[in-house]
Amino acid sequence: MNLRILKKLSKRAAPLLPLLDDKRKQFRAERQDSYTGMIIRARKHWERGRSSHPDLFNDDMLKRPARDGKGGWIYMTPPSHPLKGTIMVGAVSGYYEPEWDEQTSWEALECIVRDYFCDWSEDGPTPTRQFRTPSDVLRGAHDIVADRK
Template sequence: MRGPLTLPRLKELSERALPILEKHFPELLQDQTFLAEPSDNYHGLVIQCDCPPDDRAGFTKCDCQWHPLAGTPMIGGMSGYEELEWDEETAHEALAKNLEWINRAAFMTEAEWIEVLAMAGMTPDDHAKRMAWLDGEIASLDTPTPTAAGLADGGGR
């Protein structure tokens, strides 16, 4: 993801993410997919907006900080154990947060995979390092990847 995240950019990323989720990661879809309605749905992201501050402390109290634009693809469903609650997120949020824990779908092309990672702000090396850390192959995410380490000292080519 390049540049600051704005509501129009979030809508665009979600529109791109939903078909990818439906095709390659249907298990990540909750009970429903739907389009956001004005001031009725919520996202969990930090959004940059140009709304003027409303108070002396300089805080903006606009809906940009909580509500996606109307028509933004959303995923929602009931979650919880004892007390079920409605949980919703944009399609982009669902894809981006789950890429930290899942591998590439078996039938996904390399070009699709790179596009998906770019939407989430990751590179293939970032993702490979995270998967190695989850599998216990490296002790820390701060450990240099073999590619990065080889290039840093001039080797690996």
């Protein structure tokens, strides 16, 4: 999945969330202001930069020596921000130290649908339905809404 597809799927998921009793606030992401927990594997969208300190890199980054003769390292890391305009859901959680918690509407819908189609036992969750593609998740959401009517 890339950031563009995430934005389109979030747009499709947003009207389904209130029907599935997700009452969190919906809003559009601002540039470099909102965060996503999805791992974006399309390297075209990875953030790039230069550093002269090779010990600052972690395992999810790609690094290589700079080839322009100026020294240092060129690094790439998966994005942590969705595209501007991606529909997000968020709410304040916590009691003594409340914090803002947010995710894309696609992440929220996928979590609700996968949890609904699981049998919970002492051995752990057992999925009752397979979700291989985004259309399977959307179909599952429509089935949940139809069951509640």
